[in-house]
Amino acid sequence: MPIAHDKLSSLIKEAFPDAEFELIDLVGDQDHYELRIKTDKFKGLSKVAQHRLVYNALSEYVGGELHAISIKTLG
Numbered sequence: 001m002p003i004a005h006d007k008l009s010s011l012i013k014e015a016f017p018d019a020e021f022e023l024i025d026l027v028g029d030q031d032h033y034e035l036r037i038k039t040d041k042f043k044g045l046s047k048v049a050q051h052r053l054v055y056n057a058l059s060e061y062v063g064g065e066l067h068a069i070s071i072k073t074l075g
Contacts, residue, residue, distance in 0.1 A: 003031075003065035005030060005033075008058075011061070015054075016057070018039055018040055020039075024036075033068070034069070034071075035072065038073070042073055055071075
């Protein structure tokens with residue numbers, strides 16, 4: 001079962017309250033998203049560490065309701 005855009009947005013807002021982000025449903029199936037995100041939590045972290053923070057925040061859903069997500073971090 002896919003994850004609704006609103007639910008995924010809420011999860012991101014909860015994990016990164018100060019974040020500016022854009023969440024795009026790439027093929028219209030609520031199963032493949034692209035996330036562009038900027039937050040102060042990324043300052044001083046490598047891209048790998050930034051991506052880990054995002055994956056950790058969404059880990060309960062990745063591979064299940066959230067089949068695929070492309071992450072672009074801006075820090």
